[in-house]
Amino acid sequence: MDTELTRLIQDMPKGENHVHLEGSISPELLLSLGEKNGVTLPFDSVEGANRYIRENTRSLDTFINVFNVVNSVMCGQEDFHQLVVDFAREGARENIVYREAIINFAVHEHRGIDPREIVRGLASGRREALEKYGVDLCFIGELDRSVDRYWAEDFVRRMDQYRKEIPLVAIGWALGLKGKEEDNFRAPEHREAFRLAGELGFYRTAHCGEVQGPESVWEVLENLEPDRIDHGVRGSEDPALVAELARRGTLLAVCPSTNVLIGLYPDFASHPVKYLMDQGVRVSVSTDDPAYILTGLSHELTQVALAHDLSREEVIELVRNSFRHSFAGKHHQEKLEHWLKQN
Numbered sequence: 442m443d444t445e446l447t448r449l450i451q452d453m454p455k456g457e458n459h460v461h462l463e464g465s466i467s468p469e470l471l472l473s474l475g476e477k478n479g480v481t482l483p484f485d486s487v488e489g490a491n492r493y494i495r496e497n498t499r500s501l502d503t504f505i506n507v508f509n510v511v512n513s514v515m516c517g518q519e520d521f522h523q524l525v526v527d528f529a530r531e532g533a534r535e536n537i538v539y540r541e542a543i544i545n546f547a548v549h550e551h552r553g554i555d556p557r558e559i560v561r562g563l564a565s566g567r568r569e570a571l572e573k574y575g576v577d578l579c580f581i582g583e584l585d586r587s588v589d590r591y592w593a594e595d596f597v598r599r600m601d602q603y604r605k606e607i608p609l610v611a612i613g614w615a616l617g618l619k620g621k622e623e624d625n626f627r628a629p630e631h632r633e634a635f636r637l638a639g640e641l642g643f644y645r646t647a648h649c650g651e652v653q654g655p656e657s658v659w660e661v662l663e664n665l666e667p668d669r670i671d672h673g674v675r676g677s678e679d680p681a682l683v684a685e686l687a688r689r690g691t692l693l694a695v696c697p698s699t700n701v702l703i704g705l706y707p708d709f710a711s712h713p714v715k716y717l718m719d720q721g722v723r724v725s726v727s728t729d730d731p732a733y734i735l736t737g738l739s740h741e742l743t744q745v746a747l748a749h750d751l752s753r754e755e756v757i758e759l760v761r762n763s764f765r766h767s768f769a770g771k772h773h774q775e776k777l778e779h780w781l782k783q784n
């Protein structure tokens with residue numbers, strides 16, 4: 442790949458749509474919060490943390506174990522503040538100017554953490570992130586797909602309360618606490634919760650079409666009225682669905698490294714990202730859980746461009762989509778266009 446395209450990817454202002462806050466913690470912060478909060482971790486160095494994560498993120502089952510270990514160091518307001526500030530600093534290093542962070546309130550509540558502490562930490566962290574690093578953050582409340590409809594509706598109402606303090610812009614449907622996506626897939630069960638979310642002015646997004654096939658994407662489209670889809674790549678297996686996604690203009694926020702890591706595709710070249718783009722589906726690229734997957738957004742974009750021989754315009758389109766189809770960062774597209782005129 443020519444160095445010009447590598448530089449373009451690194452330097453251009455970028456947005457990110459699909460990234461989990463808990464999955465973005467650096468090993469350094471993981472260790473320091475563990476020590477501060479007296480949490481015993483199964484590693485005691487940055488190398489050890491990376492090795493532990495690398496060895497245990499090969500399947501969704503062991504991934505959940507890593508997720509629990511990592512979350513155990515996040516105990517109070519200050520920790521969430523620090524997590525958000527670090528999240529912005531890491532983004533700024535590769536010129537990410539806007540990030541939509543998915544936060545799993547339920548999993549922290551389940552551990553006994555007061556959600557008001559989390560909200561206060563996110564609010565103050567976000568302010569510092571913007572002041573210090575110029576990175577604009579908003580949040581997506583992650584709804585556990587394994588909960589019943591009443592819990593789900595209550596969750597949406599509680600998220601509405603938090604919006605007084607933080608820009609919580611969307612409800613995102615994602616992996617359940619109980620484990621695998623396919624074990625607890627209940628889009629019809631959450632139809633009413635998502636209708637309520639729309640009524641309250643939330644955007645809606647949903648993880649689907651990764652572990653499960655195209656039928657999971659159809660089910661989400663039919664029940665949850667999503668403004669976009671997280672992953673959705675297995676939608677590529679059904680031509681009628683590809684055409685429908687293109688017709689609706691629904692963004693797929695794809696995370697190729699995650700898909701490769703869990704064995705969905707053997708490598709980037711086998712990933713359907715280019716096929717989807719060619720069929721007129723809107724796609725942006727994200728890192729999902731960068732700390733677990735040991736990747737960064739520039740790396741993801743570079744690997745996609747390299748594996749599929751993307752043109753400069755195609756790379757720019759992926760980045761443009763991260764703003765154009767964002768929930769609260771459409772105005773940041775101007776930064777990209779301005780930068781492109783000068784470069």
Ligand SMILES: [Zn+2]
Pocket residue numbers: 459461648671729
């Ligand atoms: Zn995700």
